[in-house]
Amino acid sequence: MASTSVASAAVIVAAGLAALLTAGHRDQGEQIRELTRQLSDLQAERADDARAGAPLPLPRGRALQASGGALPFTLASDYGVVGDSMADDGPALQAAIDAASAGDSGGIVLLPPGVFLTLQPLVVPGGVTLQGMGYGSSPLAIQFDAGGTTIAASLGVYCGTDYAVKMVGHDASLRDLAVYDWPYEHGPHDSGCEATQAAGGVVVRADGKLVESVNLSNVFIYYFLGGAALSLIATNNAGIGYSNFQNVRLRHAKTGVKLYADDIGTGSNGGKSFVNLTMFTISLHSTNSFLGGSISGGGFDYGIHATGPGDCNDNKFYGMSIGMSDSEVAHVYVTGSTTNVRLNDIRLEADSKSLDRPIVIVDDSSYGNVMNGILGHTHIQANLNRNPGIDFLSQKSVGLDPAPANMFWNDGFNGYDEANRKMPGWTLGGTNAIITILDDAEYLYPGHHAIHVDKLSYGGPFKLMADETLLVPGHDFVTFGVFARSSVAGSISAAMRYTSGSITSSGSHSGSGQWEFIGMTGLYDKTAPYFYFSITGDVDLTAPTLTFGQAPARPGASFLSSSGARMSGTFTQGMAVGLPPAPEANQYYWVLPKTEGNVFVIDVHGNPIRTIIRLNHSGADRFPRGTVITLMFEEAGTRVKHSAYIKLKNNQDFVSVPNSSITLVTKGSASWYEVSRNA
Numbered sequence: 101m102a103s104t105s106v107a108s109a110a111v112i113v114a115a116g117l118a119a120l121l122t123a124g125h126r127d128q129g130e131q132i133r134e135l136t137r138q139l140s141d142l143q144a145e146r147a148d149d150a151r152a153g154a155p156l157p158l159p160r161g162r163a164l165q166a167s168g169g170a171l172p173f174t175l176a177s178d179y180g181v182v183g184d185s186m187a188d189d190g191p192a193l194q195a196a197i198d199a200a201s202a203g204d205s206g207g208i209v210l211l212p213p214g215v216f217l218t219l220q221p222l223v224v225p226g227g228v229t230l231q232g233m234g235y236g237s238s239p240l241a242i243q244f245d246a247g248g249t250t251i252a253a254s255l256g257v258y259c260g261t262d263y264a265v266k267m268v269g270h271d272a273s274l275r276d277l278a279v280y281d282w283p284y285e286h287g288p289h290d291s292g293c294e295a296t297q298a299a300g301g302v303v304v305r306a307d308g309k310l311v312e313s314v315n316l317s318n319v320f321i322y323y324f325l326g327g328a329a330l331s332l333i334a335t336n337n338a339g340i341g342y343s344n345f346q347n348v349r350l351r352h353a354k355t356g357v358k359l360y361a362d363d364i365g366t367g368s369n370g371g372k373s374f375v376n377l378t379m380f381t382i383s384l385h386s387t388n389s390f391l392g393g394s395i396s397g398g399g400f401d402y403g404i405h406a407t408g409p410g411d412c413n414d415n416k417f418y419g420m421s422i423g424m425s426d427s428e429v430a431h432v433y434v435t436g437s438t439t440n441v442r443l444n445d446i447r448l449e450a451d452s453k454s455l456d457r458p459i460v461i462v463d464d465s466s467y468g469n470v471m472n473g474i475l476g477h478t479h480i481q482a483n484l485n486r487n488p489g490i491d492f493l494s495q496k497s498v499g500l501d502p503a504p505a506n507m508f509w510n511d512g513f514n515g516y517d518e519a520n521r522k523m524p525g526w527t528l529g530g531t532n533a534i535i536t537i538l539d540d541a542e543y544l545y546p547g548h549h550a551i552h553v554d555k556l557s558y559g560g561p562f563k564l565m566a567d568e569t570l571l572v573p574g575h576d577f578v579t580f581g582v583f584a585r586s587s588v589a590g591s592i593s594a595a596m597r598y599t600s601g602s603i604t605s606s607g608s609h610s611g612s613g614q615w616e617f618i619g620m621t622g623l624y625d626k627t628a629p630y631f632y633f634s635i636t637g638d639v640d641l642t643a644p645t646l647t648f649g650q651a652p653a654r655p656g657a658s659f660l661s662s663s664g665a666r667m668s669g670t671f672t673q674g675m676a677v678g679l680p681p682a683p684e685a686n687q688y689y690w691v692l693p694k695t696e697g698n699v700f701v702i703d704v705h706g707n708p709i710r711t712i713i714r715l716n717h718s719g720a721d722r723f724p725r726g727t728v729i730t731l732m733f734e735e736a737g738t739r740v741k742h743s744a745y746i747k748l749k750n751n752q753d754f755v756s757v758p759n760s761s762i763t764l765v766t767k768g769s770a771s772w773y774e775v776s777r778n779a
Contacts (some may be wrong), residue, residue, distance in 0.1 A: 173208035173231070174200045183214020190218030201225045211277065221262045226269020226311075232277025235320040263303040263331070264324075273315040274302065280322035297326025301353070304331065306338035306373070314343040321350050325399045328358035332388065334373035334410065335362045341374075341388060348393040356395035356403045356422070359441075361410030374411035387416060394421040401428040404443075408436030413468070416442045425452040427459075430481075432471075435463035440487075446473035448492075453478050455496070462487055467576070467623060468650070485576040486623070488650045502649030506657070507570050508580075509666035511644050513537070513549040524668050527567045529632075532559030538640060544583055544615060545656035547669055550642040553635055555591070565632035566646070573626065575648035580631055581619015582644040583655060584609050591637030592618055597630035599623040605634065619645075619653050675699040678731065680710060688713040688741075694723050699730045708737035708756070714745045717770045725768025728775065732761045748774045755779065 179199070180192040193216060196209045208229045224230055264279050281298045301321040304314045311334075321329040329350040332340050339361075350356045361373040375388065395403045403422040406412055420443070422431050431448055434441055450459050455478055462469055462482035469482070470489035475497060484490055484500035491499040510525030516537055521528060528535065534554040542550040555562055570578075576599075584592045589611030598604045599622075606620035624631070631646060643655040674697025681687050690712050692700050704710055716722050723729070731740070733756035740755075740762055742748040754762045760779040764772040 173210050176209055176211045181211070181214070181216055183212065183216050185215035185217055187217065188219045189216040190220040190222070193218060193222055194220065197222065197224060197228055197230065200228045217282075218264075221264060221266055223266045223268060224272045224274070227271050228269075229273035229275060229315075230265075230277065231273075231275045234276045234318070235278035261299055263300045263327075264298055265302045267302065267304045267314050268306075268311065270311060271313045271315070272304075272311075273317070274319050275315075275317045276319075278320040278322060280320075281324045281326070298324055300324055300327035300331050300358075301329040301350075302331070303328075303333060304340055304343060306334045306340045308336040308338050310339045310341070312340075312342045314340070315345075316348050317344075317346045319348050321348065322352060324353045326354060328355035328405070329353035329395075330356070331358040331360070332375045332415075333358070333360045334375050336364060337373055339374045343388045345388075345390045346392060348390070350393070350395045352397035352399050354399060354401050355405050356400065357390070357405070358402075359404070359406040359412050359415055359439075361408060361412040363409040374413075375415065387414065390415070390417040390420060392419050394423065395431075396421070396423050398424065398426075400424050400426075400431075402433050403427055403431040404433070404441065406434045406436075406439050406441050408439045410438070412436060412439040414440065414442060417444065417446060419445045421447040421449075423447065423449045426450055427453070430458060430461040432460045432462075434461070434466045434469060437465045437467075439466050440469040442470040442489075444470065444472060446471065447476075448474065449476035451477055455479075460490075462490070483576065485574065485649070488577065502575055502577075502647065502651070504647050504649075504651065504654055506654070507572075507646045507648070508566060508644045510668040511655075512547050512669050513551050513642070514668040516549075516551070525567055525666075527563075527565050529563035529565065530559050532556045533562040533635065542640065542642070544642050548643045548656060550640055552640050553638065555635055555637050555639070562635040563632045564635060564641070565630075569629060570631060570646065571626065571629045572648050576623055576626070577621060577650040578624045578629075578631065578646065578648055579619065579621040579651060579653050580644070580646035581606070581617055581653045581655070582633055583615050583642045584618045584639050585613065585615045585641075586637060586639040587611055587613045588637030588639070591639045592633055592635050592641075594618055594620045595632055595634050596620065596622065597625040597628060599625055601625055601628075603630075609639065615642075617653065617655065621650055673698045675701065678702045680705055680707075687711075689717055690714070691716055691718070691721050692729070694721060698728060699732065701732045701734070702738065702756075704735060704738060708733075708735040710737075711739045711741055712746070713741050713743050714770065715764075715772055717745070722768070722770060723766050725766065728763060728765045730761055730763045732759075733757075734759060736760075745770055746772045746774075749777070 174196050176193060176196045179196040181189045181196070183189065200207050200209050207227050208231050211230065211232045213233050222230075264281070265274065267274070279301050281301070301324040302316065302319070304311060316330075330345070330348065332343070334340050359375050361375045363373065403424060404417070406415065424431065427450065431450060432441070432443070448459055453459060457478060458481035459475070459478045460471065460480040460482065462480070464483050464486070467483075467486035468489070469487045472491040475492035475494040477496065479497040480490060480492060482490055485502070488499070488501060493499065508525065510523065513523065516523045516535065518536070521535070523535075533556060536552045536554070538550040538552055544550070553562065553564070578596065580596070581594055586592065586609045588609070590608040591611065593608040594606040595603055604620075604622065606618055609616055609618055618633070633641075633644075645653050645655045647654060676693050676696035676699070678690065678692050678700035681689060681691070688711055692715060694716065736757045738756040739753055740746060740748070741753050742751045746764070748754060754777055757779055760777075762777040762779070763775040765775050766772050
């Protein structure tokens, strides 16, 4: 009866565990631990029964049975694991994993609390979850009596040549456990391995195949000073994608996270492997995400090391703390023309790193990196024009956002000379199109004409492009496009010469008959920049825009900047009234309102016989250097006198006649110089 009741209770507890593990993982850790404690007690009773000669209700190596069939997990203890940090549990652990993979005992291997020494790497195939009971009460180092689940990778077996845990298939998972290299003088397996180290901790490995949806959750990886604590490695035309790493803590390692893809092999993607977004036989878009967690401790060359030559891009890190006191190379190191990372709300600190050593290094070959959050200590070494998404702001480093000035200076399509087929600011390549200006009712934006391009049936594509070479050596990215409306599918696309020298083009118009924005962004060839719109069908166009940098397009507005401006439309200046001095003031010293405009209508209060010797003489009233003003006189008789402060042409005074004017410019002092007069 005792054995029967133990068996029934074990089934109930196991069923509860199964329900929790299959229903979801979040916020269930304590419930799982409580049920596991109950199950451990029942298994102890079963061991007592076995020693007393009673039949075993839970035979070793088989799934627990409930009324609904096999429970979807495997008890590692049924395969002989000890968990005392002394016995080699590797064969028993691998046997439990293999049984789970075979499907005869469920896909979840449940580890009780303990320290499990393995003298062999554990290989976790697709569909198998290794489920522990947490990693104990110490968040910074393993304590053998902390009540958690620990897998110890023995130095005596690895001797620097292998990884502790290998994730090699779809949906392989580790949950609620610790994985660490054997750093202590503890037990008989220390002998002979004191000078050796494991090659790494946990590796997600894809070799000649695709590995997706790997999951690590609440995992502590510790003391892998001979390699990377966590690696994602794709080789031989392989790929890793859609994987998720939640609350993974990495402490004391040579590298925290290593991301690597090679370009060896054959295939439709040119033989390149990938870790995240690339091409694998067919078009594949994937995301590896790292949520929370931290990298801390010592011994690091790198915190995150992402490298090609394969496609190793767009791996996302959210809310991670990368806080080692120092790193031999950098906390974050990115290299490769198809490699980048996206670090969002990251905390980067290195309180022992000297100020002349960067905390982040992005090789010049890499572009499109995104980094933001808190940056403490030192600085970033990167080409920020190739990486405008690096937005850290600190006392040591700042991000860089290019000015949003539209380089298509005649973006309003103004001044079109239909007879001579010329438009300021534009080259109208070829004679195989007829251009007309549409009615104002077709405008999308004020002041921006819409044009119709009637594409003729000969001569290939019609090219619309700027009339001058657009080159800003300080930038690497360009964004450009135009609003287009057409009923012809593929009638227009944007095209440019890429940094490699080849021509690349945007998506084309769908032929919907509606306004669509046709544009693109990319690295441009700075030796021979070339941007144009390729037109193969009838199309209406308006509001073209070209800005440098990697940012969304901004059609519909032309910008003035401190570096200059060109305009094809109307430029409107402010007009104000210039009044004579107050009666108690010097009647020769006039003061114009300097913030109200550049054109001043002089109001002489009915007495035009006045003399102006100085303008805005006081420092507070002076106009900035280069300011041009025009004084307009409706009545005759007012004199602007040539003097040391108003220098006039040929030293001749200006005397107003009805509806006359004089234009002056200042050098920023109290002195003015004549530009022109109309008198």
